Amino acid sequence: LNAPEESPIGIFDSGVGGLTVVQAIHARVPHEHIVYFGDTARVPYGSKSKETITRYALENADFLVKQNIKLLIVACNTASACAIEALQKYNMPIVDVIKPGVRAAAKQTRNGRIGIIGTRSTIHSNAYVEELKKYDRNVFCTSISCPLFVPLVEENMTEGLIPSLVASQYLAPLISKHIDTLILGCTHYPLMRKTISKIMGDQVRLVDSASETALEVEKTLESYGLLRRSITSSRISFYVSDDPIRFTQMGSIFLDVPIEHVEIVCD
C-alpha cells in the first residue's frame, strides 16, 4: 500500500473554471498528484439553487473520495458558497475558495471597504459577507452578481468593447461605494482582470482566490503531515461528466500545462 502522502489531491468544479485553481496549486506544490473533476454535464452552477448545488457537490465529492484522495478542494466559488457545510461530512481536510479569498482581502484592505463580485447563487448565499464579518465586524461589504462574465470568458471575449461595456454596466454601483479591494468571487473572473481593473481604477486591488487557495493547500497538507516527499514526477488526471472534447479545448484558456488525457464519468 502507498504511503498516505502519495495519494492525490482531489479538486472539483462545475466545469473548466477550477483549472485556474489547479494551475496555482500545481505551481505551489508541483510534486502533488492531482485528480480533477469538472461537472461539465450540469455546468453552470451559478444560477441554480442551494439545494441542487449541494446535491451536485456531494456527488462530485463522492467520486473524488473514491479516488483515494488525501485532501478535497472545492475549486468552484458557487459550490463553496452553497455546499461547504454539507461537505464537512467527509472525514477529510477540505479547502474551499471563499475563505482564502476573504483572508487575502481582509489583509489587503486599508479603508475596510470591500466589494465582491460572483455568480447569482454565490452573491445570493451571502457567504462572502458572512466570512468577511468574522474577520472584522465593521468591514463594509458590497456585492454584485455578474451573470454574463462566465459566458463572455467561455466565448473568449475578455477584452475589447463588448466586455468593457458589460463590465461597466455591472460594476457601476461599486464605483460610488469607494471600495479599495474587490474580490473576484468566481474562477472565471481572473481572465477578465484587465477589463475589470480598467473600470475600477488602479486604486482598487483585485483579489483572485487561486494563489491564496494554493497557499492554504500547502499549509493544510503540511499541518496534516500529508505533503508528498517524493520528487518523482506528479500526475494530473482529469475527469468530466460530459464529452471531453470541449473541456480539452476550453481548458487551454484556463491552464498552461497541456491537458493530455480526460476521461468521462457517467452517473
Add this chain to the structure above:
Amino acid sequence: LNAPEESPIGIFDSGVGGLTVVQAIHARVPHEHIVYFGDTARVPYGSKSKETITRYALENADFLVKQNIKLLIVACNTASACAIEALQKYNMPIVDVIKPGVRAAAKQTRNGRIGIIGTRSTIHSNAYVEELKKYDRNVFCTSISCPLFVPLVEENMTEGLIPSLVASQYLAPLISKHIDTLILGCTHYPLMRKTISKIMGDQVRLVDSASETALEVEKTLESYGLLRRSITSSRISFYVSDDPIRFTQMGSIFLDVPIEHVEIVCD
C-alpha cells in the same frame, strides 16, 4: 377513465425557453391541457454533447409520459436537433421545433438562400441543414452559433448597445451570404428579434418556429383524432428540476399567462 383527448399535451425544454412555444400552442389550441417540464437543474443544453442531451431528453420524456400525455412536444431546439431519433422509441406522436421552422423557411425563401442561428450543439448537429436539404437539395444554407444570445436574454438584455454589438459580431458572416430568410433556431432568440432584424435588414425574413410548431400541433392532434372537444377551461401545469422561484420570475419574460403553480421534480 377519461377519454384520450382529455389527456394533456406534454412539452419539455431545458429551462424557460420552451414557454415561447407554450404561448403559441395555447393561443392556437386554447382548450388543450398542457404539462410543461423545464430541466432547470441541468440547463443549458446548448454547449453539451449529443449523448448527454439525448440522455436528458429521454429522462424528461419519461417524466411526461408518466403524466399520461397524448402528444409529446420537444420545445427545445438543441434537444430536437440532437435527440429526436432517440425519442422515436415512444409509442406516441411527437412534434419537434426543427421541422416546423424548416417548413416555414422553405415556404418563405425566394432566392433559396437560408441562414440558421442556434446554440453550439444545434448548429454542430447539422439537423437544420439536413432537414432543409430534404425540401430542396439546392437550397443554400449557412449556419452560425450565437452562444451569448441565451445569457443575454436571461439577463433581459435584448435591446440596446450591448446586444446590438454582440449580434453584429455574430451575424457579420451572414450578411455577405445574401440570405433572404433567417431561422431563429433557439427558443430564446425571438426575444432578440428587433435587434437581430436591425442588423440583418428588412429584406431578411426572420422565422420563429413557435407559431409554425403550434400549427403542427393542431394538425397532428386532428389527424390522430385527439383534439380536445370539451370547452371547459384548460389547465397548464409546470414542473421543473430546480427551485421554482427563478423559473417563475424568468418565465414571465417568455409567457404572457401568469405561471401560478410550479412543482419541483427531483431525480
